[in-house]
Amino acid sequence: MGASDAKIEARSFSFYYGKRQALKEVNLSVRENQITALIGPSGCGKSTFLRALNRMNDTIIGARAEGQVLLDGQDVYAAGVDVVDLRKRVGMVFQQPNPFPKTIFENVAFGPRVLGLDRQLSLDEVVEKSLRAAALWDEVKDSLSKSGLALSGGQQQRLCIARALATEPEVLLMDEPCSALDPQSTLRIEDLMAELKERYTIVIVTHNMQQAARVSDWTGFLLLGDLVEYDRTAELFSRPKDKRTVDYITGRFG
Amino acid sequence: MPRISPGLTQKLALAGIWGTGIVAMLILLVIVAYVLVKGVADLDWALLSTAPRGGTSGEGGISTVIASTFYLIGLTMVITVPLGVGAAIYLSEYAPDNRATRLIRYGTEVLAGVPSIVFGLFGFALFVTALHFRFSILSGALTLACLLLPTLIRTSEEALRSVPHTHREAALALGATRWQTVWRVLLPAAMPGIVTGIILSVGRAVGETACLFVTMGGSTALPTSVFSGGRTLSMHLLYLVMDTNAFGKALATGLVLIITIVAINAATNWLSQRFRARMTGGA
Numbered sequence: 001m002g003a004s005d006a007k008i009e010a011r012s013f014s015f016y017y018g019k020r021q022a023l024k025e026v027n028l029s030v031r032e033n034q035i036t037a038l039i040g041p042s043g044c045g046k047s048t049f050l051r052a053l054n055r056m057n058d059t060i061i062g063a064r065a066e067g068q069v070l071l072d073g074q075d076v077y078a079a080g081v082d083v084v085d086l087r088k089r090v091g092m093v094f095q096q097p098n099p100f101p102k103t104i105f106e107n108v109a110f111g112p113r114v115l116g117l118d119r120q121l122s123l124d125e126v127v128e129k130s131l132r133a134a135a136l137w138d139e140v141k142d143s144l145s146k147s148g149l150a151l152s153g154g155q156q157q158r159l160c161i162a163r164a165l166a167t168e169p170e171v172l173l174m175d176e177p178c179s180a181l182d183p184q185s186t187l188r189i190e191d192l193m194a195e196l197k198e199r200y201t202i203v204i205v206t207h208n209m210q211q212a213a214r215v216s217d218w219t220g221f222l223l224l225g226d227l228v229e230y231d232r233t234a235e236l237f238s239r240p241k242d243k244r245t246v247d248y249i250t251g252r253f254g
Numbered sequence: 255m256p257r258i259s260p261g262l263t264q265k266l267a268l269a270g271i272w273g274t275g276i277v278a279m280l281i282l283l284v285i286v287a288y289v290l291v292k293g294v295a296d297l298d299w300a301l302l303s304t305a306p307r308g309g310t311s312g313e314g315g316i317s318t319v320i321a322s323t324f325y326l327i328g329l330t331m332v333i334t335v336p337l338g339v340g341a342a343i344y345l346s347e348y349a350p351d352n353r354a355t356r357l358i359r360y361g362t363e364v365l366a367g368v369p370s371i372v373f374g375l376f377g378f379a380l381f382v383t384a385l386h387f388r389f390s391i392l393s394g395a396l397t398l399a400c401l402l403l404p405t406l407i408r409t410s411e412e413a414l415r416s417v418p419h420t421h422r423e424a425a426l427a428l429g430a431t432r433w434q435t436v437w438r439v440l441l442p443a444a445m446p447g448i449v450t451g452i453i454l455s456v457g458r459a460v461g462e463t464a465c466l467f468v469t470m471g472g473s474t475a476l477p478t479s480v481f482s483g484g485r486t487l488s489m490h491l492l493y494l495v496m497d498t499n500a501f502g503k504a505l506a507t508g509l510v511l512i513i514t515i516v517a518i519n520a521a522t523n524w525l526s527q528r529f530r531a532r533m534t535g536g537a
Contacts, residue, residue, distance in 0.1 A: 056427060061351075084429045092427040098420035101443050111428040114438065160424070167429060 006070075007032040007171060007201040008053060013067035015048055017060065022048045024225040025067065030171075030218075035193060035202045037216035037233065039209055041248070044222040046205045050173050053203065054090040055083055071171070088115060091164035095176040097156035099148030099163070104131075104140050107148040107159055111167035126166050134162035135192050154185025158192065165200075172196065174204040178211065190215050209249055213237050221245050286512065293509035296502040302510070306474045306490065312500030316507055318476045322391065322484030323460065323514065325477050326470070329395040330459050334402050335452060341403070342410030342448075343436055366404035373401040374465025382469055389471030392480040397469045398462065402455040409454070413447025414440055442530050449526040453519050460515055463488045487511045 008030035015023040023045045030036045038046040048057065055076060057063045068075045076086050088111075099107050108127045117123060127144070131137040136158040140151070148159050157177060164172060174193075178186040193202060193215050206212050212219050213233060220230040221244075229236060229245045240246045258266075300315055307314030349355040377397025387393040417440050425435040441448075466489055473483035474490075485493075487507055494504040 054427065056423065059426070084431060087427055088429040094420060094423065094427075096420055098418070098424045100421060100424065100439055110425070110430075110438070114425075114428065114430040114434045163424075163428065 005031050007072065008203070009068075009070040010049070011068040011070065013049075013052070013065070013069055015045070015052055015057065015066070016062075016064045018062040022225055023052070026222075026225075026227045028220055028227055028230055030201060030203055032201050033197055033199070034217040035197050035204060035215055036218045036220065037212035038203065038205045038220045038222060039207070039212050039248075040222035042207070043224075045225040046220075046222045047175055049222070050175055050203060050205045051092075053171070053173055054087050054092055056092065058083065084115075088167045089169055090171040090173060091167060091169035092173045093157070093160050093164055093175065093177045096180050097153055097160055099151070099156050099159050101147065101149055103145050104148050104151070104159060105144040108162050108166050110163060115167060127162075130162040130166040131159075133165050133196070134158045135188065135195070136162055152185070154181050154188060157181060157185065157189060161189075161192065161196075165196075169200065171201045171203065174202065176205055176207060179207065186211070209237075221248060223248070289505055289508045289512060292502070293505035293507075296506035297509055301503065301506055305476070306485075308474070310498050312494050312498030312503050316487065316490060316503075316510065318474055319485050319487055319490045319507075320510065320514075322470075322477050323486040326391050326394055326398070326466075326484060326486055327456060327459055327518070329391060329480060330398045330402070331452070331456065333395055333399045334406060334455060337399070338403050338406030338451075338455075339410050339441075339448060341407045342414055343441075345407070346411045346414040347432065347436055347440070362404040362407050366408060370401055370462055370465045371468075373397055374468045376400065377465065377469040387481065389469065389473070389483045390481045391470060391477055391484045394466050394470035394484065395480070397465055398459050401462070401465065402458060405458075406451050406455050409451030410444070410448045413444040413451070416447065417443045445526050445530050449522055453522050456518050456522065457515055460486070460511065460518075461488055462486075463492050487514065 006029035010026050010028045012025045012027060013023060014021060014025055026045075026049060028049075038049060040046050051057045052065060053069060053071075053076070057065075065077050069077060071086070071089065075081070100110065102110070105127055108130050109123045112123060112126050117126070128137060128141075131140060136155060139155060140146075140159075148156065151159060157180075161172075161177075178189050181189065190211065193204070196202060197217075204212075204216065216233045218230070219233045219236045221228045221236065221240075221242075223244055229240060229242045231241075236245065237249060240249060246252075302315060302320070303317050304315035305318045306312070306316060345355065345359065349358075374397060377393055377400065381387045381393035381396050382389060387396075421439050421443060422435055425439045426432075430438070463486075466486060470485070470489075471483035472485045472489055472493070474485055475482065477484045487510060491504055491507045491511065494500050494507060
């Protein structure tokens with residue numbers, strides 16, 4: 001694995017919740033403008049790994065990281081790293097669509113606003129651009145002043161994607177973004193991901209193996225905090241090398 | 255003993271629930287109607303526009319009393335709301351979950367149950383005497399602040415805690431600082447609960463009498479500064495009932511008191527909706 005095209009690189013990365021070790025010396029390179037999927041049974045550490053990339057685990061009391069996570073070669077856990085700047089560069093979409101109880105416009109404008117953008121003209125521009133990128137603009141362009149909570153679940157999730165894109169991140173982390181959505185909405189999000197990878201590097205956690213196989217270029221299989229296998233998606237699903245991977249993707253456990 | 259059929263139990267339960275609901279509403283309705291019908295006879299412009307003149311027949315009106323009431327409530331809220339909401343934000347968003355925090359929380363719960371006259375004695379000793387604020391609206395407001403803070407902190411903290419955790423995560427993931435998360439997301443979302451707490455506090459402030467007699471005195475003069483003494487509607491009501499035979503005027507004063515509370519509730523709601531609208535864009 002050449003590190004030259006690695007956008008994110010985890011090096012012997014371990015993570016602890018108090019005494020419990022959730023990740024064990026994970027080494028993994030996320031390639032630029034590719035979709036990397038993380039699969040594994042519940043509690044395998046895939047969400048912990050994802051949330052470690054933008055340091056969302058920092059707020060948990062007793063949480064502790066070891067090793068490195070390099071973003072463009074810079075360790076995001078190094079002393080003096082500005083978490084706000086990190087989260088601007090590494091956006092996140094959550095499992096449950098979680099728009100703020102604000103208007104559609106204000107939801108998307110939230111990130112730019114907290115980062116200091118307040119000129120209405122620029123905000124208008126960013127909001128339209130982000131909603132277009134999230135394939136939601138045509139559906140909501142006439143109702144930007146309606147509450148984001150008035151949208152359907154699938155629309156809400158695309159609103160959350162637009163909201164994450166508004167800060168112009170380089171990486172987009174998606175934590176089971178479709179698990180609360182119906183099949184139709186899921187398909188739209190998956191199509192959207194294929195479009196987004198032209199400009200963004202995407203890491204997605206999913207418990208849906210078909211989804212991982214459909215959307216991703218690379219897949220990592222985690223089990224009990226170990227990265228068991230990491231390979232091109234086609235390779236991992238057709239010719240898994242580890243017996244545990246075989247068991248998992250053939251549905252023998254998990 | 256014969257078994258009562260589920261259908262009958264259902265009917266009995268329903269009747270019971272309706273019955274208690276109706277009784278509770280009736281009691282409330284009777285009180286308000288009584289004050290309204292009896293009080294409206296003595297409620298006129300003269301009552302509202304003249305100062306009390308005293309005497310056993312309770313001559314004069316309640317103009318200065320109304321002024322003192324609003325003065326006191328305004329000052330109390332200016333002191334209480336920032337402190338109470340600020341403390342709630344600290345407890346729910348910043349305070350570590352340790353023994354000290356739990357002690358503070360337990361303390362506020364205990365304080366919320368202390369009778370108001372005890373706060374009155376404390377206010378008399380500290381504000382009136384030790385700090386030389388004398389019998390004044392300031393002493394009264396500070397005493398009320400001590401009395402109301404525990405409840406306001408509790409209700410505001412509950413309101414903040416009930417905001418879904420996902421909102422906090424979403425804001426932080428977008429690069430918001432903790433304070434931006436509080437100001438732009440949590441406070442607007444928690445506003446209805448906080449406002450309920452404020453309205454309850456105002457209602458309690460308007461209703462207090464004893465703890466204000468020992469901190470504000472009871473002067474009927476128009477207050478000119480925070481160091482003036484004063485008399486609120488409730489205090490005047492007590493005076494009219496106990497020391498005069500002007501029962502009609504007492505009822506009219508009670509009516510004004512009820513109207514005042516309703517007006518303050520409406521104003522508070524309106525203000526909070528404007529804040530929400532500004533923070534949420536009308537959502």
